[in-house]
Amino acid sequence: MKAVRYQAPGDFAVTDVPMPPVGPLDVLIKVHQSGVCGTDVHLHHGTYIGVYPLTPGHETIGEIEEVGTEVTRFQPGQRVTVNPNIYCGHCEYCLAGQLVRCANTEGMGVHRPGFFAEYASADHRQVFSVDGLESDTAVFAEPTACAMHGLETLGQRPGGSALVIGAGPTGLLLAQLIGSGGATSVTVGDIVPFKLETAAGLGVDSTVSMTKDPAQNIDRLRAASPTGDGYDVVVEATGTTAVGNICVPLTRNGGTVLVYGVTRPDERLSISPFELFRREITIKGSYAEMTSFAAAISALRTGRARTDGIISHKFPLDDYGKALEALASDPTAHKVVIDLRS
Ligand SMILES: [Zn+2]
Ligand SMILES: [Zn+2]
Missing domain, CATH: 3.40.50.720 (NAD(P)-binding Rossmann-like Domain)
Structure with a gap:
């Protein structure tokens, strides 16, 4: 499959990479759209806590392609988004219920492979249905969270x-x-x-x-x-x-x-x-989020959080470089999205 792959800050290509493995608790997602965030510009310049080699992208929507053997919550064909932030579950903060403050937090698209890719695999507990939401709205689930x-x-x-x-x-x-x-x-x-x-x-x-x-x-x-x-x-x-x-x-x-x-x-x-x-x-x-996806999706559904007119640019995956450039320096750029269906 095709993905954005950084070897080091500043050094990326849109290239062929192996399909992600799908464990018993994972779902395989065919990515439809992934939002480009200011953090991705920081990752490009090496001014954020990324782990390289890296496929960035932490704001996504897509469709379930395959489910792991132990996954019962989802079926192929469902439209979903993914909470990219993962807590360790065993540090002092996690054990005290302060999940967002986890000392070992990892982010998909920052420490693990993200969503500027044709496919991504995620633990089903990170995955949320966006059925009924327009794609151009649902792609804002992560920033809304x-x-x-x-x-x-x-x-x-x-x-x-x-x-x-x-x-x-x-x-x-x-x-x-x-x-x-x-x-x-x-x-x-x-x-x-x-x-x-x-x-x-x-x-x-x-x-x-x-x-x-x-x-x-x-x-x-x-x-x-x-x-x-x-x-x-x-x-x-x-x-x-x-x-x-x-x-x-x-x-x-x-x-x-x-x-x-x-x-x-x-x-x-x-x-x-x-x-x-x-x-x-x-x-x-206020740092990212850990447990706010359900509330965010509800707010997008009811219109408490509206996104009308915010997407200004869409690029195909091959043009990831142009998308970054637009976000960093095009004065007409607002939300820039990678659209893998185009
Ligand atoms: Zn972001
Ligand atoms: Zn922790």
Whole structure:
């Protein structure tokens, strides 16, 4: 079968690889679509925790081709998605029920083979039915699960105002969930006008056009807040330190900053400890997810999380390089998807 195969960061080919083995508890999936994520760009550059040689891809939908001898939950032909995140089950965190904090967590498409491939094999316990969902919606199951975990981590107090900085696909999913999760207003800020139009179309309360000037961004975003003095919740969803550095100043007294974007591990923010102390600001991080797939699929089914208009580009598997390039540098790119049926 054909798959994207990295020998090392920066060094990949779309090439023939052996079919994945199907153990007694596994299902073999014929991949239909796999979303390209900012993490895949980090994996390309070697700035994320990947294990090479690697087939990346962690957001997928497809059809069950074959089931292992002990699998009774699924049958060939069913349309499914896969939770790519796997916990070890025996570390201190797992044994305490804190699965997302597992010390030995492994991700399909990061530590194990992923879904930029014609076929993938997964333990059936990682697999979820998406019957009845359009493919272009179902392919957002993984990013929606991450957003659902973000909402859970945030633990927001109902009735507050929220700002999501970064109108990328996961930022827009989280903005919607924060809105239905108890915030009375959700504002989205971004530099790119068409992403803000998409945000408005998805029902956020207001959008703010940002610039490259941090001081100007603070002024504009604060002025757009319902109370004029900032937001009870501020989400960093760009993965840039320029935005990370303006989150605390934009947070109201007693509010929470959620670090949701992925930066390089060596990057640092500049934060005033006095401000955290004096204004009782909480900073939280939200990492991927482990147990949020069922909730995410439900939210996609009911429209609590909508994806209309977010997919901007589709490429065949052979054009994985072009897909990465589009995501990294095409100003018209929003969600980029590898479509294996094209
Ligand atoms: Zn991702
Ligand atoms: Zn563990």
